[in-house]
Amino acid sequence: MTSGLWELVLKGIWVTVQLLVFSALLAGAVSFVVGIARTHRLWIVRFLAGFYTEVFRGTSALIMIFWVFFVLPPAFGWQLVPMWAGTLALGLTYGAYGSEIVRGALNSVDPAQREGGIALSFSPWQRLRLILLPQAVPEMIPPFSNLLIELLKGTALVSVMGMGDLAFSGNLVRLALQESAEIYTYILLIYFVIAFLLTRVMRGLEKRLKAGIGEVPEKGVSQRELHRPETTGVGGGAA
Amino acid sequence: MNWDWSAVGDFMPHFWDGLLVTLQALVLGSLISFALGLVWALLMRTPSRWVRWPVGVVTEFIRNTPLLVQLFFLFYVLPEWNITFSAMTTGVVAIGLHYSTYTMQVYRAGIEGVPAGQWEAATALNLPMTRTWTAVILPQAIRRVVPALGNYVISMLKDTPLLMAITVLDMLGEARLFSQQNFQFTEPLTVIGVAFILISYPASLLMRALERRLVR
Numbered sequence: 001m002t003s004g005l006w007e008l009v010l011k012g013i014w015v016t017v018q019l020l021v022f023s024a025l026l027a028g029a030v031s032f033v034v035g036i037a038r039t040h041r042l043w044i045v046r047f048l049a050g051f052y053t054e055v056f057r058g059t060s061a062l063i064m065i066f067w068v069f070f071v072l073p074p075a076f077g078w079q080l081v082p083m084w085a086g087t088l089a090l091g092l093t094y095g096a097y098g099s100e101i102v103r104g105a106l107n108s109v110d111p112a113q114r115e116g117g118i119a120l121s122f123s124p125w126q127r128l129r130l131i132l133l134p135q136a137v138p139e140m141i142p143p144f145s146n147l148l149i150e151l152l153k154g155t156a157l158v159s160v161m162g163m164g165d166l167a168f169s170g171n172l173v174r175l176a177l178q179e180s181a182e183i184y185t186y187i188l189l190i191y192f193v194i195a196f197l198l199t200r201v202m203r204g205l206e207k208r209l210k211a212g213i214g215e216v217p218e219k220g221v222s223q224r225e226l227h228r229p230e231t232t233g234v235g236g237g238a239a
Numbered sequence: 240m241n242w243d244w245s246a247v248g249d250f251m252p253h254f255w256d257g258l259l260v261t262l263q264a265l266v267l268g269s270l271i272s273f274a275l276g277l278v279w280a281l282l283m284r285t286p287s288r289w290v291r292w293p294v295g296v297v298t299e300f301i302r303n304t305p306l307l308v309q310l311f312f313l314f315y316v317l318p319e320w321n322i323t324f325s326a327m328t329t330g331v332v333a334i335g336l337h338y339s340t341y342t343m344q345v346y347r348a349g350i351e352g353v354p355a356g357q358w359e360a361a362t363a364l365n366l367p368m369t370r371t372w373t374a375v376i377l378p379q380a381i382r383r384v385v386p387a388l389g390n391y392v393i394s395m396l397k398d399t400p401l402l403m404a405i406t407v408l409d410m411l412g413e414a415r416l417f418s419q420q421n422f423q424f425t426e427p428l429t430v431i432g433v434a435f436i437l438i439s440y441p442a443s444l445l446m447r448a449l450e451r452r453l454v455r
Contacts, residue, residue, distance in 0.1 A: 058436035058443075060397040063411060067432060070424035149303060156305035160404050167308050180315035188304045188312065195303035 012169030023090035030095025035102025056096030065089040086158040105136040138209040145202035246426040257413035271335025276342025302340040330402040349380035386450035
């Protein structure tokens, strides 16, 4: 491979990383808003949040991407820059998976903690911010770490729309060289390295957050091995 | 927003063709992933490090890299090695292989969940190794993991549109073809989006019900 082609791959990595960061931020925000809304005391709020989750988890991420690219522009008369269209589709889809994680972790906090907050006459917002979230967030990190890997794999989907991410640069190099084994091996390896770095970062984060509430991360690999975000309740399925 | 019901009517014949292809890919992909996942899980239990280590590395690698790129790899690289499959076969193999690295963990959890007493009883009855596995351990392990496997089938369903990228005419492939011929993107894409929800939501309710029945 020539240096020009490597430059193409580097640009692809940069686009993939940008897309990963933006859509992870959006997915994180959506997860918390929707996940917390699913524990709201008004049934209509719970229902709407649950409806959002089921719709976005029910359909495929690739179809969402097609929808955002092809249906939104004529329907609403505005066209998004590809980067934002990709961010929107991925963030909303993976945010729906993430909201299940947030809901599960919030539900798994000992009910006595909530009751203690009520007894001390904390407002609902104070209870959430000062009591529930500090205990729930460290529990969320391992499943969020898995979701982040799924999101990284999901970013490859935007290449179908012609966005110049890492997978797309692989296709360009294949066309240029008329040879595919080498470039696809490199592309897969690069994805693997990014995924590996992400799991390391998340593991460090988990350690710090758990230390904050006086716990140690569980030993053994079985807990933190990668799981695809499941379709039914992720963690503590109590509805 | 302008919605054209006649476009929906025109698209429906293509939709059924696409649905059939999607379901075929799903069924075959599931069978491969169930079988291969069990093979990986059993290989990971062999005493030899020289088996466990390579299997572990390979499955970890497959699990952490995008299915789309794996599809491209199989679709473009295999012909260079003079192995040619149809696009559909390539897609089914790729999906099955990708998901086998997930089902392997499901099986492992199921096998580890079998109480140690069962192993000891099999030893006490002097059952040979194959009989211990086929008559004692696996029936109990697999019963426990059926709902989890079902969840992966649902995930797999949502990954079948990726086959479109290697020219398979699944639901999304049909929708895209129809859109490009008729310049109507809204209707076919919305129809298949709704179709996915209509299939996967009842399926996930079913898995939740199965979970309550089988797991405890």
